Amino acid sequence: MADEFAKGLFVLTGGLLAWMVLSGWYTTESFEEGQLIAEVTVSQIDIYATIALTLRDALFWFMILGALTFWVLIPAAREARAAWANRESGSK
Amino acid sequence: MTDTDSDSEAATDGGEEVRADGTGIVAPDDETPTWRERKERSQGLSRLTYEYFERARREDQDLREESTYVERDVLAFPTWPHELIRNLSITFFFVGMIIFLSATLPPHIAAPADPSTTPAIILPDWYLYWSFGLLKLGPLNPEIALLGGQKLMKDATYGVIANIVVVGFISIVPFLNKGAARRPVEQPFWAAVGVFGVTFAATISALAVKNLLPIDPHLLFDLALLLPFVTGFVTYALLKTMREGYMFSLNRRYYRLRPPK
Numbered sequence: 237m238a239d240e241f242a243k244g245l246f247v248l249t250g251g252l253l254a255w256m257v258l259s260g261w262y263t264t265e266s267f268e269e270g271q272l273i274a275e276v277t278v279s280q281i282d283i284y285a286t287i288a289l290t291l292r293d294a295l296f297w298f299m300i301l302g303a304l305t306f307w308v309l310i311p312a313a314r315e316a317r318a319a320w321a322n323r324e325s326g327s328k
Numbered sequence: 329m330t331d332t333d334s335d336s337e338a339a340t341d342g343g344e345e346v347r348a349d350g351t352g353i354v355a356p357d358d359e360t361p362t363w364r365e366r367k368e369r370s371q372g373l374s375r376l377t378y379e380y381f382e383r384a385r386r387e388d389q390d391l392r393e394e395s396t397y398v399e400r401d402v403l404a405f406p407t408w409p410h411e412l413i414r415n416l417s418i419t420f421f422f423v424g425m426i427i428f429l430s431a432t433l434p435p436h437i438a439a440p441a442d443p444s445t446t447p448a449i450i451l452p453d454w455y456l457y458w459s460f461g462l463l464k465l466g467p468l469n470p471e472i473a474l475l476g477g478q479k480l481m482k483d484a485t486y487g488v489i490a491n492i493v494v495v496g497f498i499s500i501v502p503f504l505n506k507g508a509a510r511r512p513v514e515q516p517f518w519a520a521v522g523v524f525g526v527t528f529a530a531t532i533s534a535l536a537v538k539n540l541l542p543i544d545p546h547l548l549f550d551l552a553l554l555l556p557f558v559t560g561f562v563t564y565a566l567l568k569t570m571r572e573g574y575m576f577s578l579n580r581r582y583y584r585l586r587p588p589k
Contacts, residue, residue: 239373260433267436 244306251299258292384410451537458529461536462494463487467549498525516567524560531555 259272262285278285384405405411452460466483481489505518512519531552538545 257432268438 240306240310244303247302247306248299251295251302255292255295255299258288258295262288262292449539454533457533457536458494459491461532461534461552462490464535464538465490512563513567513570516564516571519567520560520564523563524556527559528552528556 256272262278263274263276264271265274265277276285276289281289451457463484465487469479469481469483469486471477472480479486501521505515509515509518512522534541535548535552538548541548543551
């Protein structure tokens with residue numbers, strides 16, 4: 237249980253950190269306004285920018301889905317399996 | 329650490345693999361772990377933690393047995409390596425984080441401040457907004473009928489006195505309530521006072537920046553003074569209700585940590 241929490245937290249914070257760095261490079265207009273979530277600021281989207289922007293989106297969803305997986309889905313699946321096993325043994 | 333311990337070298341952990349089930353190291357007694365605890369210690373991080381502490385304890389015990397010094401019964405871990413390894417790893421993590429962030433996201437350095445012009449909006453740092461908000465309590469400054477509808481003091485003076493009153497109340501609170509409650513439900517009134525204070529700090533801070541908030545200033549002023557009472561009363565009612573099913577006196581006796589007066 238505690239391990240799952242740590243994994244979820246690692247995914248959330250690690251993904252957020254990498255997302256923040258990529259957003260600081262590519263989608264930050266200035267540090268006064270439009271930090272991290274502005275439109276793409278580089279003039280020409282070369283191969284590096286393409287990779288970085290793809291990775292940025294991927295990390296965003298990795299962060300959300302990863303935390304959801306470890307904090308909600310896996311514990312819920314375990315609970316459901318335990319409940320199912322209980323029900324099976326109870327019916328016998 | 330290597331596996332090539334020669335026989336002549338004194339092995340600090342007794343030369344045998346540490347058994348993590350709680351047997352063998354000490355004679356079974358009241359502190360012998362339950363089956364549940366043994367299972368929890370049998371693998372992974374929990375086993376590692378257990379072995380770590382068990383080894384530290386074993387080293388301590390060996391040293392105590394070898395020593396001729398009788399009163400060496402100190403319950404503590406050595407600073408090196410036990411404490412320092414942990415502290416160094418934490419330190420390295422944060423130093424690394426600082427280096428990583430300063431390398432990847434160098435901070436924007438704004439234009440230098442111009443000392444010859446005054447900015448349009450003057451505000452203190454955010455954590456002093458509450459005090460700044462107290463200076464804006466002018467509408468509460470009463471007009472005395474005896475003075476022919478004049479005010480006894482200026483609004484600015486009134487704001488300063490409001491600061492004194494609030495800071496004075498905050499410094500009196502520890503003398504009114506010694507904080508014997510372990511949880512809010514044990515003393516609903518003081519919990520409500522605390523919630524009142526937190527809400528008031530937030531609302532009075534909001535009042536300090538009323539120019540920037542998209543709310544009607546008069547409504548904001550009323551809210552700043554009414555919301556703390558609302559949250560305070562709701563907290564009090566809620567905690568009173570919770571107290572019904574709480575077996576308050578039993579818990580109070582059970583958890584009493586201080587001797588009765």
